[in-house]
Amino acid sequence: MTKRVVLLEEGTAEMKGLMGSKGAGLTAMLQAGWPIPAGFIVTEEGCRAFCTRLAHLSAEGTQEIGSAIQHLEQQSGKFFGDSLTPLLLAVRSSESSSRNTASHALLHVGLNDVTVEGLAKQTNDRQYALNCYRILLQDYGQLVYDIPYDLFEEKWEDISILDEANLEFAIAEYKRLIEERGRHPFPQDVQLQLKQVMRAVSDSQRVIRPNSQQELLRNPSHFSDETQGAAVLIQVMVNGERGDRSGFGTVYSRHPGTGERGMTGDYISTDASRRSNEGLDQLRNEESELYGLLQDACGYLESHTREVQEIQFVVDSGTLYLVEIIEARLTSQAMLRSTVDLVDEEVITKEDAILRIQPWHVTELLKASSNLSSELQLLLEWADEMKGLTILSNVDHPKDAVKARSLGAEGIGLCRTEQLLLSASRFPFVQKMILADSEAERKRGLERLLPMQQADFEQLFEAMDGYPVTIRLLDPPLHELLPDIERLKERREQLALRKLEENNTEVQELERVIRRVLELHEQYPLLGQQDCRLGTVFPEIYDMQLEAIFRAAVKGIRQGLWVRPEIMIPLVGNANELQVMRDLVDHVADQVLGEEKRHCLYRVGARIEVPRAALTAAPIARHADFFSFGTDELTQMTFGYSRHNTEKPFLHFIESQRSLPSNPFQVLDIDGVGQLVEMALVQGRIRKPHLKAGICGENAADPASIAFCHRIGLDYVSCLPEQVPLARIAAAQAALLAQKQDPNENRQDGDISTIA
Secondary structure, eight states: OOOSEEEGGGOOGGGHHHHHHHHHHHHHHHHTTOOOOOEEEEOHHHHHHHOOGGGOOOHHHHHHHHHHHHHHHHHHSOBTTOSSSBOOEEEEESSOOOTTOOOOEEEEETOOTTHHHHHHHHHTOHHHHHHHHHHHHHHHHHHHHOOOHHHHHHTOSOTTOOOHHHHHHHHHHHHHHHHHHHSSOOOSSHHHHHHHHHHHHHHOOOOOOOOSTTHHHHTTOOOOSSOSSOOEEEEEOOOOSSSTTOEEEEEEEEOTTTOOEEEEEEEEEOOTTTOOSOTHHHHHHHOHHHHHHHHHHHHHHHHHHOSOEEEEEEEETTEEEEEEEEEOOOOHHHHHHHHHHHHHTTSSOHHHHHHTOOHHHHHHHHHHOSSOOHHHHHHHHHHHHHOOSEEEEEESSHHHHHHHHHTTOOSEEEEEHHHHHTSTTTHHHHHHHHTOSSHHHHHHHHHHHHHHHHHHHHHHHHHTTTSOEEEEOOOOOGGGGSOOHHHHHHHHHHHHHTTOOTTOHHHHHHHHHHHHHHHHOOSSGGGSSOTHHHHHHOHHHHHHHHHHHHHHHHHHHHTTOOOOEEEEETTOOSHHHHHHHHHHHHHHHHHHHGGGGGGOOOEEEEEEOSHHHHHTHHHHHTTOSEEEEOHHHHHHHHHTOOGGGTTSHHHHHHHHTTSSSSOTTTSOOIIIIIHHHHHHHHHHHHHOTTOEEEEESGGGGOHHHHHHHHHHTOOEEEEOGGGHHHHHHHHHHHHHHHHHHOTTOOOOOOOTTOOO
16 A cells, blocks of 8 residues: 655655655655654645545544654654644645745644743743744635735734734734634644645645745745645754744755856844844854755755755754755756756766756747857757757848857748748839739839849848758738728729819729729638749749849859758649749749859758648659648648637637647647648658658747657758747757657758758
8 A cells, every 4th residue: 555644764765756856855865864854744645535625634544644743742852732842843745846836835833822832931932932823823824715915914014013912912813814714713723733734735726925034944945836635744843033043044056046056045043143144154154064064965965866956944053954955946047057067067968958958948048138158059059969850940031040040040941032022112012013914014023023032042042151041932812912902992082082084193093903903802812822823823923033042042152152042832732733833943943043053952842731732742742852841821721720810719718628738839739730741741751762841830949849840750840040049959858858768769860951
């Protein structure tokens, strides 16, 4: 039978799953000879078995917990509920917490109207004993009955006055408030008090706000808010709040803000005659032996846990106790610096370092500065040694390419040319070209755009010298290129009111534009003339773009650059569409490149973004050098959701009902969209074994999505420039985790630009 109550001296470090992370840590330290207050763990199973509704324990539970308390009484010489020498307990969760959760803990459990007088005699300080009772009442009311702290503070207007009369008044008012709001009086029976506290600590997902001098003992502790029924740690209270040579504090084995090596922290002496702002300096100067013991504890814990540690400690009349030991919560900067230092100190390996990096570590640092810190740069270099996927970047402007390279992108996976052409300065030329009545007039408009596009591509090739530049030909829906018909009609009405002649030049041009817009109007524009279909209506647009690409390539080659254009045909639906577009690419390349063609090994690939393309990938692969999976569009068409409506209440409702585990535009839907990607990849590589393939979408930088891409054998992911560092880390983590699951995996990744 699984143990449900475990004394700290009976546990082992390997019993973390049973005892909780804190309990197992304290057990290991106790067995290694470190000063730990006596205590026991009520395991997660024990909490579930013992605690029925209203905190009643089974008879068996009462006996097991009672036996553990008797053990504490024998060790301490004090007795739980005794009027003369009361044993007081600290009750807290035994689980370490998430980084955003505050402590669930109650101190001085066992105080009541009788035992508070016993504590007063023990300490010879009734004011101190009454204040401990007051704090227990407010923490009990908040944790057990969710009574806000503000209501307790209202009962005592001037909380700074701690004379006995005020404290007795506050205690009476607090008990009355608990009975009114909780509908049960505060338990004077200490056994019932413990049971209710234990149940509340185990199950609570609430946050205790520190409100007393004990802040340093409670505030740094963080417990899990993700699981109810967590294991509970119960220990003998040690007194660091009063008396000679007493105090309490928190130390870290490294600085939690910067990651700098060496113990740091704070200490508060409770001796009023010695109280100062010196913190740990005071402890080092006046209790050098205890200070050295804390330093040794930090070193011991780091060497055994391989993590930066936080230790809460109490000094009771010159005796040191380590009351709580948890993994320190670090800032992103501190996490990365300490991780790199632990590798340098040979405490952990480079692989360990990469696996412990969380996405928010990277994103928080990049929000603070666009430049990579030395630690992050080093970690990224290690990640590059381990990853299998190549990390490319999506760009909308040449300046994005420069940023992407500075952040480690190994090329451009998606250049959205519509963002270049549809800028405010260029869109009027595009619109005029679309609305032209003749091919000749349309070509004149394109001649204005050609040098602009060529300049864009020249800058991209320069920024990515030696790296692939994937350029997606113009692909917006036709309706996005047209003027708003309602505004045009409003303008016509305005001109009519001015009673201009019908042969007026402005009137004639407006009528022509309206007529042209109506000719091009589509009932369902998002499923109409767009992407490569747009090229069948206006082939001159793609002619111009291809000419601009190859002109830029010639110029780059003659400047000594290694130019690697990869031309992506958007929204391919069948093999014939790709074949027609490939023939066009080859034709323009022959005309423009001339003798430089041997130096410009361009590629032509298909954008797989509709389900039919994924299902018929084999014939499409005949004409493709690469596949680029547009997961945004695939998600949109597979789910029937618009990616532009992800903030709408409908999708939020679905997520709240758990119909969707996550937003599929942020995290790749592996079961649906992922299967289309994998199916298309398998089909494509049956036709062409070395077919290059990757994804580019909003979910391309998600670690789970990247792990899926690694598993199925994609070559690259392409994400936003600012996401490149995160994707590099995630790709390395995916490779390392895959190796752990399959030690025989030895994936040989060649150059992703291999000719298909």
